[in-house]
Amino acid sequence: MTAEAVTWRAYVTCVDISEPVCRLATCRAPLTARRTAYCSDAHAREFTRNHVWSDARRMARRRAKWSCQRCGFKPGGIRKDPEARRAYARHELRLEVNHIQPLRGTYRGVNCANHLTNLEVLCHRCHLIATAEQRLQVVANQDPSGR
Numbered sequence: 001m002t003a004e005a006v007t008w009r010a011y012v013t014c015v016d017i018s019e020p021v022c023r024l025a026t027c028r029a030p031l032t033a034r035r036t037a038y039c040s041d042a043h044a045r046e047f048t049r050n051h052v053w054s055d056a057r058r059m060a061r062r063r064a065k066w067s068c069q070r071c072g073f074k075p076g077g078i079r080k081d082p083e084a085r086r087a088y089a090r091h092e093l094r095l096e097v098n099h100i101q102p103l104r105g106t107y108r109g110v111n112c113a114n115h116l117t118n119l120e121v122l123c124h125r126c127h128l129i130a131t132a133e134q135r136l137q138v139v140a141n142q143d144p145s146g147r
């Protein structure tokens with residue numbers, strides 16, 4: 001059996017990308033003769049920042065000013081101090097980006113779940129807590145009959 005290849009276009013649901021108008025949901029201006037997806041380069045960058053995981057993650061960290069949005073932990077200052085750095089493992093000095101509404105099996109690369117409104121920046125410890133909370137919500141919302 002051959003599975004059909006699903007492209008990233010199937011996961012962009014916030015806007016109809018089949019129409020010949022700008023793909024940015026807030027614009028939707030008709031495209032000029034030489035444009036095929038966006039009316040300007042700025043709108044292409046804006047779409048990328050809200051849909052492509054690597055760019056959305058970078059923008060979320062920048063928006064949070066490189067600190068945890070729950071506890072305020074800023075690993076940048078600790079990394080510069082050798083004495084303070086010894087108290088932390090390497091993975092504890094990374095800022096992780098969490099999907100508030102989890103992806104749950106969807107394509108990660110290009111997705112409407114990567115909108116900045118659905119992303120929060122957390123330290124490793126807070127990310128573990130957030131993930132545990134999300135798992136508890138899934139268990140609590142499951143059908144007791146096992147469906």
